[in-house]
Amino acid sequence: MNKINTRIKRTLVTAGLASSVALLNAVEQPKEGVKNNPLLTHSALLFAAPDFSCIHETDYLPALKAAIQAQRKAIKRIVDNKQRPTFANTIVAYEESGRLLDHVSSVFFCLTGADKTDVIAKTEKEIIPQLTDLENEITFNAKLFSRIKYVYDRERATLKGEDRKLLDEIYKQFVRSGALLSADKKARMEQINKRIAELQQQWGTMLPDATNHAAVWVDNKDELKGLSEADIAQCRKDAERRGGKAPYCIVIVNTTQQAILTHLENRDLRRRVFEASLHRADGTGAFNTYPIVVEIAKLRAEKAELMGHKNYAAYSLERTMAKTPDNVYAFLKQLIAAYRPKAEAETRAIEDFARRSEGQDFRLQPYDRFYYSAKMKQAQYRFAEDDVKPYFNIDSVLVNGVFYAAQRAYGLTFKERKDIPTYHKDMRVFEVFDKDKRPLALWYCDYFRRPTKRGGAWMSSFSKQSKWRKQQPIIYNVCNYAKAPEGQPTLLTWDEVTTMFHEFGHALHGILSDCKYNMLSGTAVARDFVEMPSQFNEFFATVPEVFNHYARHTKTGQPMPEDLKEKMLKAINFQPAYALGENLAATCLDMAWAMLPAKNVPTAGQAAAFDREALREIGLLDVQVPPRYATSYFNHVWGGGYAAGYYSYLWTEVLADNIASCFAKRGALNPEVGQDFRKKVLSRGNTKDLMQTFTDFTGLKTPDVSALMKARGM
Structure with a gap:
């Protein structure tokens, strides 16, 4: 979000x-x-x-x-x-x-x-x-x-x-x-605010254009060997939508690594896709975002200095759970120390596996990693993503998974409202009812990607809950799933399934809000708390009763066989260091830029070198594990509100793991536990100290960091 x-x-x-x-x-x-x-x-x-x-x-x-x-x-x-x-x-x-x-x-x-x-x-x-x-x-x-x-x-x-x-x-x-600043400093703060807004607007236009422009065109179907017929049809459809420069088009999504690399057998095409992703916004000409990055970084640093702080990180973190950059780095360094030896072992294992088929001279490249890792996982577990996709029909995941979990845990029910208009024909609207059948909220979902939509997934609202205003929440989720061709069911990957649960966790934070004032309700909480309800909601995706309810074959309606389910669930944490490492690397890039005094911000031409040096210093410079987002397309930081805050995804994952442990001990779908969580956490918005909110439910005075490593199988 x-x-x-x-x-x-x-x-x-x-x-x-x-x-x-x-x-x-x-x-x-x-x-x-x-x-x-x-x-x-x-x-x-x-x-x-x-x-x-x-x-x-x-x-x-x-x-x-x-x-x-x-x-x-x-x-x-x-x-x-x-x-x-x-x-x-x-x-x-x-x-x-x-x-x-x-x-x-x-x-x-x-x-x-x-x-x-x-x-x-x-x-x-x-x-x-x-x-x-x-x-x-x-x-002012x-x-x-x-x-x-x-x-x-x-x-x-x-x-x-x-x-x-x-x-x-x-x-x-x-x-x-800046209300307490002197007149001259107020004037400068006004100029800074205005210029940052202009730059973020430029970013918001340039990055989607750059990502669309980075699409990889493919002339021959043979180059797409390894993709399913459905994926090839999607590439053909994407090519048509983008002007038909070639018969097929591979669309670049928001993260560095591209899921399609898991299946592409053509190594040169894998390289082209990876490099298109990595360099989408750092080249010359119209799609270089570095000039925007460095100017925003300077202005943020100057803003922090006007407010009496050493850097933007110190200013930004002042009103979070973490409080200071030192606390954030202490948290990150615990994870980095545990991560590094496991990441090195994972890379050696994948390269050794690839050499069995490619020869002893083979050198693993970052664009090879997903491909050989998937083959290695298949060999170890006899499992591939395509084996399970037929069991993840988007409609079943939503109704029999996401909604079912919310009904069992919180007593909510959902009724589709086809009479309520939407801004796009692909959207759906549901009325949400509380356990006493009282109308509680409206929830919209806009799941399919299109050229006019930016990458990623998020939640927001048309209206927030407020007892003072006598208004009910109207919440929406947006994702970027590939819509199946007409007449075919849209099937999701496991990552996409968990994304749906994740974003609906944000939605529940808005739907179940019970606050007096609009400003305090729902998701109006610190960044290092706001991702907790969403990350926790992913927990329900693997609860056996919920999983068995939605994971049914799209044609036969039969539940996923137990042996396939067991293989998939074991494979979820296959080589877990990579996912943690790409997140840590992105987090440390964010912090590195936010820690700079204005005078030390590099030029646009120095930005890429600054990134490499920042990762080297903290021990995360690894060509095999690039940042989940490179600086040049890090929308959370330069286009959104997560500057000096991307760490919050890992921080809140710890909170979520602690809360999931409470649910597991007391009953994952026990309505008493769900109501307790709703009352003490989801309904409270920003009405009390957030650490106290966490403690009220878990009984923990501070988050238990070890829970994250355990949950990730590390």
């Missing part, structure tokens, strides 16, 4: 609108593009869901502009209020000031990631500077902050629970954004 890291664009993850009618009083109507704009009128759909049947691409820009003006007026009313500042007339009023903008931007920014057409891209280019200007206006509004500070200084001691937490979050948000 990716987050946007500016305060105004918290609307991407804190969106909501129970009823927009009252809010529209602040919008001067009629104006061109505003009168009768469906984004600015109350939706009659369930929970006021966005009515995509009447929303047009041209509606977003005027609606966003109107919503920006609405928030400006709401902020002015707070500032001009002659009454003494109070929690109600200042803090709650501020929380509600962006409600219309929350609603409109949540819908719009969904499309910038999932269906970025030319019109949406043009709108984004125009609106980002305006949102940044609004953010700066609010952040001295009169507004003086009212907030007045309440913080005088009322905090008397407030309790979520009221105090809301006050704390708003006050600290302003302070971290």
Whole structure:
């Protein structure tokens, strides 16, 4: 899950609108593009869901502009209020000031990631500077902050629970954004914020274009030997969608290694695919992201220095569970020490295996690793991914797996709503009911890849749960699965199965939220906690009762045979060091850039060398185990909100493993355990200290790092 890291664009993850009618009083109507704009009128759909049947691409820009003006007026009313500042007339009023903008931007920014057409891209280019200007206006509004500070200084001691937490979050948000800086430093901070927003927008356009451009064209079907007929058909379909430069096209996905390398017998084609992936955005010309990277890195470092920190990592980590760079590195070094000897042993074993068929002179290359590792796994376990794919029909995984686990653990049920419009025909919508049959939420899924969608998988919301706003959550998941040709079932790999469970874990964090304020609800938690519910939800994919319920042959409906199931489950942790190593390498690249003072940030031409040296210094420079994301296409860091935060995937995996142990001991599908987890963790959002939230359920005072190595079979 990716987050946007500016305060105004918290609307991407804190969106909501129970009823927009009252809010529209602040919008001067009629104006061109505003009168009768469906984004600015109350939706009659369930929970006021966005009515995509009447929303047009041209509606977003005027609606966003109107919503920006609405928030400006709401902020002015707070500032001009002659009454003494109070929690109600200042803090709650501020929380509600962006409600219309929350609603409109949540819908719009969904499309910038999932269906970025030319019109949406043009709108984004125009609106980002305006949102940044609004953010700066609010952040550095001295009169507004003086009212907030007045309440913080005088009322905090008397407030309790979520009221105090809301006050704390708003006050600290302003302070971290520079509200206490001198006038000249505030002015510079405004410039930095604006430029970073512009650069991230450029990144968001360049990287998908670069990834699409990196696709590998194939002239002859013989070169695709090793692929299944379904995969070859997909390559033909992808070629047609991209203009037909050749009969077949291998699309590059977001990570460095490409799953298709597991099957390609043609070594030169494997090399071409790997190099296309690795160098998609570091070449010359239109698709070199390094100039963006180094400028963002400098600006972030300068921002941190303005705020009194040595580097961006220290600034960024201040409000996480980890707290400091030293704590993050201590955590990482524990894992690196355990990882390195196992990784070296894995590489030797794969090369030795390959030499049995290729000769003693064979030298394993990174583009060979997946291919020979898969053959080695097949020889050891008599198992291949294609053996199990027929048992992972996407519809069965969703309904009989993901939904079934949520029903057994939390009492939820799901009803498809084909009457609710979506922004793309491939999407599906489900109404979610609580254990007492009460309507609880809407959940959308957009699973299939297309050229207008960025890579990866994520969760966000059209509307967040809020008791204050009387609004129900409207949550969505986006993935990038290859859609089968018409008339054929879409079959998933095991990795794709776990991705579906993972992203639905994020969705549950939003669906089961039970908080008073929009700003605190659902996934509005620190980065090194937000991935825990999703990583934990992967646990259910292998719970025997759940697995046997969804893993059924797409043609016969028969469950996966026990011997095949046993082989697959044993093979999950085959050579586990690689997956850990690619994650550690990406994490350490992220930290290395974030630890730099502004004066030490390398030039664009030095960026690749800086990466190599950073990995060498920490002991992770290994051509056989490249970073999961190289710096030039590390969207989490340069396009999203995970700068100095990618470690959180490993950190939260530890939390998730600790929680899975609790479930395993008390009953994986025991509804009492599920309800306990729901009550103490999933429903709480950011309403209390997150370490305490973790402790409340597990009983552990600190996370047990050894659980990760055990869970990964290491």
